[in-house]
Amino acid sequence: MDLMIVDEDEMRRKVNLDFVGFVVSGAGTFVIIFLMFWLFGYVAAKVTHNLRGKLYNHIFTMDVGWFDLPTNLPSSINTVLAEGTENINGVVRLVAGTTLQSLSALVVALASASASPGKWPSSSSAASPS
Numbered sequence: 001m002d003l004m005i006v007d008e009d010e011m012r013r014k015v016n017l018d019f020v021g022f023v024v025s026g027a028g029t030f031v032i033i034f035l036m037f038w039l040f041g042y043v044a045a046k047v048t049h050n051l052r053g054k055l056y057n058h059i060f061t062m063d064v065g066w067f068d069l070p071t072n073l074p075s076s077i078n079t080v081l082a083e084g085t086e087n088i089n090g091v092v093r094l095v096a097g098t099t100l101q102s103l104s105a106l107v108v109a110l111a112s113a114s115a116s117p118g119k120w121p122s123s124s125s126a127a128s129p130s
Contacts, residue, residue: 021112025108025112028108029104029108032104033101036097036100036101036104037097040092040093040096040097040100041093043092043096044088044089044090044092044093044096045089047088047089047092048085048086048088048089051084051085051088052081052085055081055085056081059077
């Protein structure tokens with residue numbers, strides 16, 4: 001591994017190659033993050049929609065007397081359903097988004113390390129004293 005490049009043309013080529021790599025990595029990260037937020041927004045909306053449907057179907061099967069209780073007024077039921085499903089929507093988005101972002105960062109780091117093995121210290125050279 002040559003850390004000191006004397007030839008200016010070779011230095012410019014290597015710097016330009018590194019620059020292109022950073023630009024491609026940045027563009028790829030932008031696309032991945034955009035798709036991540038869109039996909040998990042879509043998944044969270046579907047989960048919220050399905051949950052609301054199941055809850056409303058369950059409420060429709062309740063006895064008429066259940067709706068006479070002060071805690072089960074239609075306005076309070078709608079409020080609880082709206083708050084609960086929005087909280088689940090946020091949790092699904094946060095957990096799934098964070099997981100995908102961490103995994104994509106790991107994949108990009110491993111791909112970068114394997115694409116340029118001369119630039120990264122190997123475990124044997126890092127562990128052995130020189």
